[in-house]
Amino acid sequence: MATSAPDTVADGKAHGLQALSETVAADTEALADDRAEAVNAKHNRPLYESPPKIHPKQAKGRFRRIKWIVLFVTLGIYYLAPWVRWPRGEGIPDQAILVDFSDRKFYFFFIEIWPQEFYYITGLLILAALGLFLVTSVFGRVWCGYTCPQTVWTDLFVQIERWIEGDRNKRIRLDQARWTLAKLAKRTAKHGLWLLVAVSTGGAWVFYFNDAPQLLGDLFAGTAPTPAYVSMGVLTATTYLLGGHAREQVCTYMCPWPRIQGAMFDENTLLVSYRWDRGEPRGRHKKGDSWEGRGDCIDCNQCVAVCPVGIDIRDGAQMECIQCALCIDACNDVMAKVGRPPNLIAYETINAPERRAQGDYSGIRLLRPRTLLYSALIAVVAGIMVAGLSTRATTDVNVLRDRNPVFVRLADGGIRNGYELKVLNKLHQDRTFEISVAGLPGVRLFNPVTREEGTVALTVPADSVGSVKLYVSLPKGHVTDGTLEDGSAAVDFVIRHDATDTRVVETMPFRGPN
Amino acid sequence: MSTRETDEPTGKETTGHEWDGIKELDTPLPAWWLYTFYACIALSMVFFVLWPSWPIPTADGWTYTKGIVGYSQRQRVEQLTAEARADLEQEMEAMRDLSLAEIRTDKALMPIALKAGEAAFGDNCAGCHGSGAQGFEGFPNLNDDAWIWGGSLEAIHQTIENGIRWDDNPDTRYNVMPSFLSDGILTREQVGQVVQYVRRISDQEHDAAKAEQGAAIYDQQCGFCHGAQGKGMTDLGAPNLTDAIWLYGGDVASLTETVSYSRYGVMPAWEDRLDPLTIKQLAVYVHALGGGEPVATADAGSATTPATDDGGSASGETRGGL
Ligand code: SF4
Numbered sequence: 001m002a003t004s005a006p007d008t009v010a011d012g013k014a015h016g017l018q019a020l021s022e023t024v025a026a027d028t029e030a031l032a033d034d035r036a037e038a039v040n041a042k043h044n045r046p047l048y049e050s051p052p053k054i055h056p057k058q059a060k061g062r063f064r065r066i067k068w069i070v071l072f073v074t075l076g077i078y079y080l081a082p083w084v085r086w087p088r089g090e091g092i093p094d095q096a097i098l099v100d101f102s103d104r105k106f107y108f109f110f111i112e113i114w115p116q117e118f119y120y121i122t123g124l125l126i127l128a129a130l131g132l133f134l135v136t137s138v139f140g141r142v143w144c145g146y147t148c149p150q151t152v153w154t155d156l157f158v159q160i161e162r163w164i165e166g167d168r169n170k171r172i173r174l175d176q177a178r179w180t181l182a183k184l185a186k187r188t189a190k191h192g193l194w195l196l197v198a199v200s201t202g203g204a205w206v207f208y209f210n211d212a213p214q215l216l217g218d219l220f221a222g223t224a225p226t227p228a229y230v231s232m233g234v235l236t237a238t239t240y241l242l243g244g245h246a247r248e249q250v251c252t253y254m255c256p257w258p259r260i261q262g263a264m265f266d267e268n269t270l271l272v273s274y275r276w277d278r279g280e281p282r283g284r285h286k287k288g289d290s291w292e293g294r295g296d297c298i299d300c301n302q303c304v305a306v307c308p309v310g311i312d313i314r315d316g317a318q319m320e321c322i323q324c325a326l327c328i329d330a331c332n333d334v335m336a337k338v339g340r341p342p343n344l345i346a347y348e349t350i351n352a353p354e355r356r357a358q359g360d361y362s363g364i365r366l367l368r369p370r371t372l373l374y375s376a377l378i379a380v381v382a383g384i385m386v387a388g389l390s391t392r393a394t395t396d397v398n399v400l401r402d403r404n405p406v407f408v409r410l411a412d413g414g415i416r417n418g419y420e421l422k423v424l425n426k427l428h429q430d431r432t433f434e435i436s437v438a439g440l441p442g443v444r445l446f447n448p449v450t451r452e453e454g455t456v457a458l459t460v461p462a463d464s465v466g467s468v469k470l471y472v473s474l475p476k477g478h479v480t481d482g483t484l485e486d487g488s489a490a491v492d493f494v495i496r497h498d499a500t501d502t503r504v505v506e507t508m509p510f511r512g513p514n
Numbered sequence: 515m516s517t518r519e520t521d522e523p524t525g526k527e528t529t530g531h532e533w534d535g536i537k538e539l540d541t542p543l544p545a546w547w548l549y550t551f552y553a554c555i556a557l558s559m560v561f562f563v564l565w566p567s568w569p570i571p572t573a574d575g576w577t578y579t580k581g582i583v584g585y586s587q588r589q590r591v592e593q594l595t596a597e598a599r600a601d602l603e604q605e606m607e608a609m610r611d612l613s614l615a616e617i618r619t620d621k622a623l624m625p626i627a628l629k630a631g632e633a634a635f636g637d638n639c640a641g642c643h644g645s646g647a648q649g650f651e652g653f654p655n656l657n658d659d660a661w662i663w664g665g666s667l668e669a670i671h672q673t674i675e676n677g678i679r680w681d682d683n684p685d686t687r688y689n690v691m692p693s694f695l696s697d698g699i700l701t702r703e704q705v706g707q708v709v710q711y712v713r714r715i716s717d718q719e720h721d722a723a724k725a726e727q728g729a730a731i732y733d734q735q736c737g738f739c740h741g742a743q744g745k746g747m748t749d750l751g752a753p754n755l756t757d758a759i760w761l762y763g764g765d766v767a768s769l770t771e772t773v774s775y776s777r778y779g780v781m782p783a784w785e786d787r788l789d790p791l792t793i794k795q796l797a798v799y800v801h802a803l804g805g806g807e808p809v810a811t812a813d814a815g816s817a818t819t820p821a822t823d824d825g826g827s828a829s830g831e832t833r834g835g836l
């Protein structure tokens with residue numbers, strides 16, 4: 001079975017690996033019994049049966065520690081962020097991060113985004129994607145290995161499983177054991193805890209959309225809005241299914257990212273790699289045996305046992321590998337025990353063995369066309385966003401011109417156009433704006449409801465939109481004196497609020513007869 | 515054609531189909547996908563039972579399975595509209611007792627009145643006056659500031675209520691302009707002279723000599739209704755002849771037609787068809803279209819141009835207001 005070369009191996013390495021996997025095939029079968037098998041490796045993966053359950057063994061070491069820290073930090077942020085307060089003033093939510101659907105606002109600390117400014121969110125998403133591209137082209141799938149929610153929650157679920165059912169071997173035995181009260185108790189406890197995590201995951205999510213302290217009480221009292229319960233239910237179900245049951249299947253089958261990022265790798269990308277030039281030929285090793293004429297890999301398959309996606313890193317770079325680096329920890333443990341130098345499996349660029357063979361391996365190259373391009377793009381997008389946010393207007397004006405009728409001829413021969421002004425007051429205080437027009441000779445402004453002339457006052461409450469219907473008229477003398485060019489001219493609406501130093505000018509077309 | 519065989523390199527079975535020498539491996543669908551698919555099928559059954567789903571032909575048309583929840587979008591819409599109506603009822607009730615001027619200055623009620631007026635206008639008035647109230651030949655433009663029967667809130671309200679030359683309504687606005695030619699009052703030549711005079715006072719191109727002759731005829735025949743200076747008289751429904759607004763056109767041909775054979779435009783009396791509140795809202799809406807005349811007390815300050823000779827001129831007052 002293991003004799004066909006894995007077809008995901010990167011080019012530079014394929015030739016060496018093919019030769020090597022053929023030579024070790026015989027050994028592997030002889031030793032197969034008690035050793036971990038790479039059940040999810042492409043050439044082993046069953047097509048016609050449900051996939052065998054993977055029981056990752058506990059790894060210990062540098063990368064496991066890093067992963068724990070990342071897990072605590074990311075989960076901590078996720079659960080605690082909605083509880084951070086950020087006072088904004090009377091009557092405005094004081095939640096630091098809040099997606100307020102009812103008022104259609106997004107609050108993020110000092111930033112406040114209205115629906116028509118959604119492009120900030122777009123910019124944020126573009127930045128996130130470019131950042132991901134950059135990191136991926138330099139360090140490979142660190143997103144997958146450390147911070148992806150699927151990885152973090154799966155890690156948590158596996159750890160719970162481990163607490164209750166024990167490590168790999170115990171879990172395998174429990175799986176095969178007959179149903180007893182003890183097994184039932186363990187399974188109940190495990191699924192119970194999983195569900196608890198799942199519910200609190202869904203529970204934390206809804207706090208981002210409502211005032212957290214208030215909602216917490218409502219959730220328990222049963223008076224929270226229905227969407228909150230529905231979202232909780234959906235997220236509970238998905239967390240439980242994806243974290244507890246689907247696990248590596250999500251990464252192997254459902255997620256598009258493993259496929260996409262192939263396009264971001266090059267031979268200088270750092271990937272978790274098995275140094276086959278040092279490890280081969282592999283074989284079992286007894287204490288006292290000589291290391292002459294053989295590789296450092298003792299074929300103990302510890303790297304396979306810890307792998308959460310059930311593959312063998314020694315088959316080369318594979319689409320299934322989430323780059324969690326746990327196999328590095330496992331192998332370093334083994335190397336320490338047999339007294340060989342660490343890092344038989346390590347973060348390494350794809351071209352490293354080749355360059356080592358030529359004797360010029362000198363670490364990674366950070367400055368490459370693609371990293372420079374991604375960095376430049378990030379700088380541009382970030383620059384635009386910072387500029388946009390720092391000059392974000394606290395007043396926005398939208399003007400709609402009447403089209404039916406396009407213009408009205410007045411008794412004195414003048415021409416009148418109608419406009420609907422919408423003024424967005426994004427400050428947390430009521431403001432009375434002064435509206436006037438300019439830019440056309442003899443032009444007059446008129447509010448048909450209040451009958452104000454020349455200057456019209458519009459009071460807009462804090463954080464809201466005020467609208468007013470206004471008429472602008474051009475006296476007869478200017479209708480035919482060339483002010484209107486092809487029946488059209490431009491008129492400026494000037495919206496002012498001196499106390500807040502606000503002055504917005506909106507230029508609109510003014511139409512008349514041709 | 516279709517023979518399943520084992521694919522040598524992979525050891526997997528093929529589907530047995532072959533296109534141009536290309537065979538397809540019989541790779542099964544992923545289990546999670548299949549289960550999602552089954553779940554969707556199961557869910558669709560639930561939908562079938564709970565909600566309206568299946569059309570059924572009967573002898574007298576189509577019906578459908580109602581579903582045990584008894585949901586109906588039509589009912590839902592009706593229910594929502596009824597709720598919205600009930601919500602509005604309070605404001606509507608308040609408006610019923612207010613005068614037109616009071617509604618106009620009420621900051622809370624005015625926007626509602628305008629919206630309601632706009633809707634009623636679209637349903638009832640747009641057919642003749644146009645959806646933007648822009649009017650057509652013979653149907654006045656309600657956006658402008660020229661009013662034949664007056665542009666105050668009350669005048670507009672009265673016009674809507676009682677109509678114009680609407681025989682069934684005793685209070686309808688009524689006047690008839692003589693057909694000066696066909697009634698034998700003026701000769702064809704005299705008509706031409708009056709027309710030239712009207713073109714002169716409305717500041718259009720004209721034949722000065724004819725216009726001079728027309729002036730005398732005008733004083734005799736037309737001034738009584740249209741005013742000595744041609745500014746019109748809203749009380750009599752006589753249009754201002756000096757402004758830029760013409761209901762039937764200000765060119766020589768149209769004017770000649772008007773003077774010779776008169777015009778007889780008709781507007782229905784809406785009090786028979788619309789409830790008083792709707793008529794109020796319509797009046798407020800039309801008044802706010804831009805040409806409405808100032809309301810005596812509230813707007814006194816805005817009327818800057820003094821009334822002209824005949825005192826009834828609509829345009830004279832509002833011109834200052836624009
Ligand atoms: S853990 Fe290290 S020594 Fe053991 S099989 Fe894996 S690579 Fe070889």
Ligand code: SF4
Nearest residue numbers: 307321322324325327
């Ligand atoms: S092969 Fe190594 S790095 Fe890749 S998923 Fe498995 S344990 Fe993690």
